[in-house]
Amino acid sequence: xxxxxxxxxxxxxxxxxxxxxxxxxxxxxxxxxxxxxxxxxxxxxxxxxxxxxxxxxxxxxxxxxxxxxxxxxxxxxxxxxxxxxxxxxxxxxxxxxxxxxxxxxxxxxxxxxxxxxxxxxxxxxxxxxxxxxxxxxxxxxxxxxxxxxxxxxxxxxxxxxxxxxxxxxxxxx
Numbered sequence: 001x002x003x004x005x006x007x008x009x010x011x012x013x014x015x016x017x018x019x020x021x022x023x024x025x026x027x028x029x030x031x032x033x034x035x036x037x038x039x040x041x042x043x044x045x046x047x048x049x050x051x052x053x054x055x056x057x058x059x060x061x062x063x064x065x066x067x068x069x070x071x072x073x074x075x076x077x078x079x080x081x082x083x084x085x086x087x088x089x090x091x092x093x094x095x096x097x098x099x100x101x102x103x104x105x106x107x108x109x110x111x112x113x114x115x116x117x118x119x120x121x122x123x124x125x126x127x128x129x130x131x132x133x134x135x136x137x138x139x140x141x142x143x144x145x146x147x148x149x150x151x152x153x154x155x156x157x158x159x160x161x162x163x164x165x166x167x168x169x170x171x172x173x
Contacts, residue, residue: 005061005108005109005112006066006108007066007104007107008066009065009066009101009104010063010064010065010066010072010101010104010105010108011064011065011066011069012061012062012063012064012075012105012108012109012112013061013062013064014060014061014062015053015060015061015062015074016053016062017050017053017054019049019053019062019071020046020049020050020053021046021049022062022070022071023044023049023053023071023074024044024046024048024049025093026071026072026073026074026091026093026094027044027048027049027091028043028044028045029042029043029044030093030094032094033091034155035155035156036125036126036129036132036153037091038153038154038155038156040091057078058076058077058089059076059077059079060074060075060076060077061074061075061076061105061109062074063075063090063092063101063102063105071093072092072093072096072101073090073091073092073093073096073101073102073105074090074091075088075089075090075105075106075109076088076089076090077109077112077113077121079118083117083118084117084118084119085118085119085120085121085122086113086118086120086121086122087121087122087123087124088106088109088110088113088121088122088123089123090102090105090106090123090132090135097131098131100138102135103135103138103139106123106135106136106139106141107139107140110139110140110141110167111172114167114169114172118169119168119169120166120167120168121141121166121167121168122164122165122167123136123141123164123165124147124150124162124163124164124165125162125163125165126153126160126161126162126163127146127160127161127162127163133163133165136163136165137165139167140167140171140172141165141166141167142165142166142167142171143163143164143165144164144165144166145163145164146161146162146164147161147162147163147164149161150162
């Protein structure tokens with residue numbers, strides 16, 4: 001079982017089946033998430049939520065309010081084959097965006113990844129997704145460059161350019 005990670009304001013904990021309704025509440029019909037994360041089904045159903053919660057391949061966490069336990073987002077790590085590079089993906093529910101909770105969650109998970117063997121933590125965001133890019137920068141990630149035309153996003157009707165960010169162990173010193 002993965003441990004909980006907390007800074008007193010946000011807590012990261014493993015997803016549970018009983019979180020499915022909260023996941024649907026967060027994702028279903030959210031235009032910002034639908035725009036940037038085209039792999040998140042819309043409409044988003046309980047079956048979609050349970051499929052995500054029960055899926056393998058990603059070390060994923062519910063982001064919750066550390067005091068109330070309310071689900072406020074999701075964050076996860078996908079480890080590379082040699083377990084020395086981890087890629088992070090994240091989203092926050094609409095009513096907490098712009099309040100710094102995602103930056104806190106990203107710092108927690110990046111520190112966890114570096115503390116468990118990652119020599120590099122990376123993330124990608126559409127170059128036009130300014131809020132997501134700000135989260136990366138506020139968490140101490142370095143913009144390395146742009147992956148041009150990296151992904152076809154059918155909801156946007158265009159290929160996305162992704163800003164590539166990284167964090168290395170020495171960046172935390």
